Amino acid sequence: xxxxxLKTYRREVAGALxxxxxxxxxxxxAVTYRSGRDRVFAxxxxxxxxxxxxxxxxxxxxxxxxxxxxxxxxxERAGVQVHLASTAQEANAIIHAIARxxxxxxxxxxxxxxxxxxxxxxxxxxxxxxVTETDLGEWxxxxxxxxxxxxxxxxxxxxxxxxxxxFGQVTGKAQNADIEALVKVARRELRQKFFDADMGxxxxxxxxxxxxAIGLVTNEGxxxxxxxxxxxxxxxxxxxxxxxxxxxxxxxLRVLPRNATGQAISSYVTWITxxxxxxxxxxxxxxxxxxFLDNGxxxxxxDPIFSPVLRCVRxxxxxxxxxxxxxxxxxxxxHIYIGAVGLILTxxxxxxxxxxxxxxxxxxxxxxxxxxxxxxxxxxLIQEVHARITDEEGHPLKGLLLSHMLTHxxxxxxxxxTARALQPPATExxxxxxxxxxxxxEEHRFRALPALAQRAFxxxxxxIRRRTRSPRAHVALFAGCLQDFxxxxxxxxxxxxxxxxxxxxxxxxxxxCCGLPALMMGETRSARQVARMNLEAMAATGADHxxxxxxxxxxxxxxTYPALLxxxxxxxxxxxxxxxxxxxxxxxxxxxxxVTAAEIRSxxxxxxxxxxxxxxxxxxxxxxxxxxxxxxxxRLLRAAEEETxxxxxxxxxxxxxRISAEILSRKLDDAxxxxxxxxxxxxxxxxxxxxxxxxxRKDHLLIxxxxxxxxxxxx
Amino acid sequence: xxxxxxxxxxxxRDQPMVSNNVSDIFTRNLSAVSAVVHPxxxxxxxxxxxxxxxxxRTSGCLRPGVxxxxxxxxxxxxxxxxxxDRGVRMVQRNLRRFxxxxxxxxxxxxxxIAETGTLVxxxxxxDLRLATMLCDTHVVVLPLSRLRATAAEAAxxxxxxxxHPPAAxxxxxxxxxxxxxxxxxxxxxxxxxxxxxxxxWEDR
Numbered sequence: 001x002x003x004x005x006l007k008t009y010r011r012e013v014a015g016a017l018x019x020x021x022x023x024x025x026x027x028x029x030a031v032t033y034r035s036g037r038d039r040v041f042a043x044x045x046x047x048x049x050x051x052x053x054x055x056x057x058x059x060x061x062x063x064x065x066x067x068x069x070x071x072x073x074x075x076e077r078a079g080v081q082v083h084l085a086s087t088a089q090e091a092n093a094i095i096h097a098i099a100r101x102x103x104x105x106x107x108x109x110x111x112x113x114x115x116x117x118x119x120x121x122x123x124x125x126x127x128x129x130x131v132t133e134t135d136l137g138e139w140x141x142x143x144x145x146x147x148x149x150x151x152x153x154x155x156x157x158x159x160x161x162x163x164x165x166x167f168g169q170v171t172g173k174a175q176n177a178d179i180e181a182l183v184k185v186a187r188r189e190l191r192q193k194f195f196d197a198d199m200g201x202x203x204x205x206x207x208x209x210x211x212x213a214i215g216l217v218t219n220e221g222x223x224x225x226x227x228x229x230x231x232x233x234x235x236x237x238x239x240x241x242x243x244x245x246x247x248x249x250x251x252x253l254r255v256l257p258r259n260a261t262g263q264a265i266s267s268y269v270t271w272i273t274x275x276x277x278x279x280x281x282x283x284x285x286x287x288x289x290x291x292f293l294d295n296g297x298x299x300x301x302x303d304p305i306f307s308p309v310l311r312c313v314r315x316x317x318x319x320x321x322x323x324x325x326x327x328x329x330x331x332x333x334x335h336i337y338i339g340a341v342g343l344i345l346t347x348x349x350x351x352x353x354x355x356x357x358x359x360x361x362x363x364x365x366x367x368x369x370x371x372x373x374x375x376x377x378x379x380x381l382i383q384e385v386h387a388r389i390t391d392e393e394g395h396p397l398k399g400l401l402l403s404h405m406l407t408h409x410x411x412x413x414x415x416x417x418t419a420r421a422l423q424p425p426a427t428e429x430x431x432x433x434x435x436x437x438x439x440x441x442e443e444h445r446f447r448a449l450p451a452l453a454q455r456a457f458x459x460x461x462x463x464i465r466r467r468t469r470s471p472r473a474h475v476a477l478f479a480g481c482l483q484d485f486x487x488x489x490x491x492x493x494x495x496x497x498x499x500x501x502x503x504x505x506x507x508x509x510x511x512x513c514c515g516l517p518a519l520m521m522g523e524t525r526s527a528r529q530v531a532r533m534n535l536e537a538m539a540a541t542g543a544d545h546x547x548x549x550x551x552x553x554x555x556x557x558x559x560t561y562p563a564l565l566x567x568x569x570x571x572x573x574x575x576x577x578x579x580x581x582x583x584x585x586x587x588x589x590x591x592x593x594x595v596t597a598a599e600i601r602s603x604x605x606x607x608x609x610x611x612x613x614x615x616x617x618x619x620x621x622x623x624x625x626x627x628x629x630x631x632x633x634x635r636l637l638r639a640a641e642e643e644t645x646x647x648x649x650x651x652x653x654x655x656x657x658r659i660s661a662e663i664l665s666r667k668l669d670d671a672x673x674x675x676x677x678x679x680x681x682x683x684x685x686x687x688x689x690x691x692x693x694x695x696x697r698k699d700h701l702l703i704x705x706x707x708x709x710x711x712x713x714x715x
Numbered sequence: 716x717x718x719x720x721x722x723x724x725x726x727x728r729d730q731p732m733v734s735n736n737v738s739d740i741f742t743r744n745l746s747a748v749s750a751v752v753h754p755x756x757x758x759x760x761x762x763x764x765x766x767x768x769x770x771x772r773t774s775g776c777l778r779p780g781v782x783x784x785x786x787x788x789x790x791x792x793x794x795x796x797x798x799x800d801r802g803v804r805m806v807q808r809n810l811r812r813f814x815x816x817x818x819x820x821x822x823x824x825x826x827x828i829a830e831t832g833t834l835v836x837x838x839x840x841x842d843l844r845l846a847t848m849l850c851d852t853h854v855v856v857l858p859l860s861r862l863r864a865t866a867a868e869a870a871x872x873x874x875x876x877x878x879h880p881p882a883a884x885x886x887x888x889x890x891x892x893x894x895x896x897x898x899x900x901x902x903x904x905x906x907x908x909x910x911x912x913x914x915x916w917e918d919r
Contacts, residue, residue: 078882136905137896155896163897183894183902195814211877221892221907228844246874250866265831267890274882277841
């Protein structure tokens with residue numbers, strides 16, 4: 001059953017967060033997966049490989065019907081019956097009919113996400129057929145009557161002790177929690193099942209049109225037994241698995257196992273063309289069926305926004321690097337398909353009810369996009385699903401209010417000023433909110449929330465602005481709400497430094513929120529409106545560059561504005577020029593202005609760096625801030641998980657405070673391990689999160705924006 | 716003057732030269748996934764190797780030692796003689812009878828792929844397929860003339876095998892059967908062979 005409301009879903013998530021085995025298993029996995037992946041891709045141009053897969057899959061998706069026709073002709077010539085099921089129900093019915101025709105009572109299965117999608121096991125079991133999963137992990141979760149918690153490692157949520165207990169029940173005698181021994185138990189128990197089975201069911205990783213062959217990628221070898229011993233073989237295959245030939249499949253195969261498990265190739269890759277020899281089948285040849293599943297895939301292939309999701313090769317990497325998956329595990333992070341791609345596919349394959357709350361559980365940190373084997377912009381598509389659900393179901397009051405505020409700048413800024421006037425009793429003269437307003441619950445107390453600044457940056461601007469006599473450059477400052485109203489200090493520090501470097505600064509008063517928060521709440525229309533407003537405000541300055549100290553604003557202005565407003569041809573030239581001119585503060589100083597060590601030399605301290613998601617992955621900026629820290633004369637101590645999200649994610653941290661808190665706590669532990677005195681970053685959202693956590697935990701770690709650090713110039 | 720040895724001699728830092736010869740790449744990659752790789756000079760040597768891996772059993776025990784369905788001609792006769800000599804039971808056909816498996820499956824690879832250390836075996840015959848699945852140790856002979864640098868390079872040859880009428884079962888095998896499904900700890904031999912031995916035969 002899908003959680004009935006967001007509150008229920010949050011409660012389920014909380015259960016997962018307190019599972020200590022899961023916590024430890026997932027933390028270990030998150031770290032070892034990354035290093036294993038780096039190792040197995042060493043010396044390869046991953047980006048080119050991924051782009052190649054994106055291209056070839058897009059081409060194949062565009063010609064699903066003709067590939068299917070070709071596959072069908074070739075497979076039928078080799079003695080295979082090819083079926084096309086338009087729904088999950090239809091696929092199950094076809095497979096059941098095949099079982100009935102062959103009088104099959106016992107079925108062995110190798111792992112298939114597509115069969116999970118259609119609920120095949122349950123369907124067959126309800127009709128009196130015994131179904132045995134033979135992949136070790138799948139067998140374990142089947143015995144526990146639960147679903148897989150990972151696409152590649154279905155039982156990653158279980159400990160050896162749990163497995164030993166389970167196998168004890170199955171075999172009727174106590175089993176030691178020794179992994180080698182447990183694997184042998186499975187070998188013994190399952191071996192006879194293969195021999196007794198009347199029918200084998202598999203999925204397929206590839207369906208090759210030019211030969212009518214299917215390809216199976218496995219490690220255990222169970223798929224080989226499933227396809228060899230029983231007289232009947234049924235492969236259930238999603239239409240998106242069709243590719244023209246072996247050539248394309250081999251190109252995907254260079255990335256799939258590397259991305260999935262850090263292997264150059266899996267132990268077995270099996271290519272089956274046609275009805276092969278089978279001595280127990282009448283006529284001496286296997287009865288082979290391939291059932292293609294549509295279940296919305298052909299419509300999806302035509303969808304201008306969502307068709308890229310069909311490029312997915314089911315490697316599971318998007319889950320492996322997701323900070324949320326790491327915290328909650330697969331059972332709370334997808335319905336059948338898990339991870340980032342699971343949030344999207346759940347909506348299309350299993351409906352809005354199951355997807356509604358899931359799609360809100362995304363930090364938009366971009367870790368998934370950076371490892372996707374098929375180059376899918378997963379966070380963007382998750383936002384799009386969210387927006388679509390919001391449009392279908394009506395916009396919630398919170399989103400409407402936010403939309404109204406953001407699109408009426410004066411109302412928004414007026415409200416912020418009123419809030420500031422009302423806040424002193426809550427902060428008790430500290431710069432943090434002590435008593436949370438009632439809209440925030442207990443769960444938000446994992447970090448101290450900053451108070452609104454006494455004077456917003458925009459109110460200080462008339463005093464700050466300087467006339468630079470012969471400036472070497474001219475920039476427009478894009479402030480973003482958080483720095484304008486909460487952290488004006490970041491901006492004043494930047495203005496100081498820029499003035500010293502003889503850069504003229506403009507601050508157009510008509511700028512407003514960048515619009516990212518609206519997009520994160522599924523309010524696409526208002527996101528588009530504020531984008532227009534900001535575009536005009538910035539254009540009016542005539543500056544060479546638009547500099548922002550907020551990585552989230554920067555990546556939103558640069559990457560998302562063109563997509564948001566791109567449908568308007570009148571704007572396209574202006575948009576391209578604008579996107580070109582937007583630069584994060586560090587890039588402006590280091591790469592464009594080319595500041596020297598002498599210009600920013602500061603009193604030395606030890607510094608560790610937190611790479612904001614929207615800076616390192618969103619904009620691909622990695623070098624500039626580190627070079628600036630070194631040029632300023634600081635000792636740079638790199639943290640092991642420098643690029644892991646801090647758990648803020650804008651509105652995310654108030655939507656899922658418990659998950660956010662867990663991610664933050666790991667982030668701070670990682671920074672503290674470096675023994676640096678200062679943790680520096682380049683995004684006010686990260687600062688809000690990190691500083692709030694440090695204050696609550698009473699850590700001895702100073703959190704500063706890069707601009708603040710660099711403004712401490714030795715005089 | 717004594718022999719001129721490098722300065723680090725004896726300090727344990729003497730590293731073997733990394734060779735980029737195709738068969739070395741193959742060996743390195745297949746060994747990396749805990750398979751055993753041996754060069755052999757003749758096919759006779761491969762037969763002796765396979766038989767030596769079989770357990771010597773008391774007579775009356777039915778579990779076969781070697782399954783070698785692909786062999787024929789003189790090679791078959793030599794293996795038969797070797798097995799008889801050592802008291803090892805050899806089977807060739809109808810391998811389905813042996814759900815409990817056998818010690819060694821002996822097969823010849825059609826191709827090798829160096830970039831991943833992969834053995835390609837046309838397993839269209841059911842018995843040959845079962846020989847590679849039901850054995851404890853899978854011994855594969857790869858003639859070096861059949862070794863290719865990359866899968867892409869071998870693609871046309873592989874496609875020919877895949878298209879071979881009436882039907883084809885083509886196996887890429889890179890190591891023994893493995894799983895990491897319990898606590899992500901690697902364990903070998905969950906369903907198929909517990910070990911893979913590749914014998915590189917210099918056939919040129």
